[in-house]
Amino acid sequence: MPHTAPGRTLRIATWNINSVRLRRPLLSELVAALDPDVLCLQETKCPDEFFPLEEIRSQGFPHIAHRGMKGYNGVAVLSRIPFEIRHDDPDWCSKGDCRHLGVALDVPGGPIELHDFYVPAGGDTPDRAVNPKFAHKLDFVAEATAWTRARGAARRSVLVGDLNIAPLEHDVWSHKQMLGVVSHTPVEVEALTAWQAAGEWHDALRHFVPPEQKLYTWWSYRAKDWEASDRGRRLDHVWVSGDLAGALTRHAILKPARGWPQASDHVPVMIELAL
Template structure:
């Protein structure tokens, strides 16, 4: 039986926070790291630094200053080049790979648009883009049929459940927890018959957060978090889930991202 440890992390600039990747590897011992918001054109990706951490297999889709996703792996993989160009924008928000593990494993790394501040698609183009992106992802999953031997991770920028936010009542009109976003994300999940791996292991009503705003003077004392970072698995992998970690101490690292790494372990 093979153990596979997958971490997802919105790093908020891979070059700026490259030293923190060493802390992540030390603390979490991942086999695969899926990054979002790398903010780095492919030609400037820090290959030497990530190679030194023990990840010889790497793929990335990046652009200057915004967005960007990357997969770092200790195990070989093949990049899935035929996955869609979401909303026709070419804005580096998705990377799919096929991992070379027993039985094979399809892995998708997503960075969903944040959606701006106003939860109204008519007056806020960023919110419209977010909903359109999820609608396209939902149609893509529905067209592919039920997922098998698959994992989807990333910063999906929506906290769907009541206990995924610090205050369900106060967050209902705040982008990331509005009913229209929750409905959209739930539809995507159902279209692929995905299972929420973290909530499988940490069911409600446990409060679970992966993001704390930079705006709080003392993020830990306020603890006004949201669960924006997700791991979904296909139904046939639910029984393979053997562990998880939400690395909250990472929010207190020097020059920390506002997101923390999230890990799941599978016994394949």
């Protein structure tokens, strides 16, 4: 059921669902656990004509926007709150590969701009000269950074998604062992930090969890026992504009979701704002 404080709080969750059609039964588990007003999905892997609109509306989200393609990528915004889709945001790297969706949420105090991103993973080799996927990742973040810088400091805005970079030392299970692994290499960390700085974004998760504490949102499928080994990474992020930082009231990282049947390798993350 929707929480009982409409107009006073705003709960925004983000989840790399890793196939919306395969994992749509898990959405009810997420709603029961987090009760979000808005849920941003990444890696929906679903062409628009096959997006499960009616089933998602039945979860209490009457307002839905989605951009998808067969087998890869895809983003969606599911909302209890009316919004307007931003149609003029860039086509990153001119690929048309469904990695970003922006909306303006109709909330008290004026619209909140919300961006849902799925940054390229970058492949296995952290060398743009030999790995086109890594080059694409760096180019994507560079374009997003330039666009953000041109727009100026973010105002009444939230940026969420699977950014596929774990920037801080304790965003990975071993800083030393991960320095040469895609997602935590110095060039990626520098790129993501520049993007964040360009919009003067505030790291909403680290607002609540000090940088010296471990914080993960992703655990590999390759681990025989992901929970016992706990070799995680923080790949999923929530950034808020500086003018919303003081409105942050709580956060949640739904770690039990990693153990759900047919789980995604990412877990849902949520923040709550006082409006």
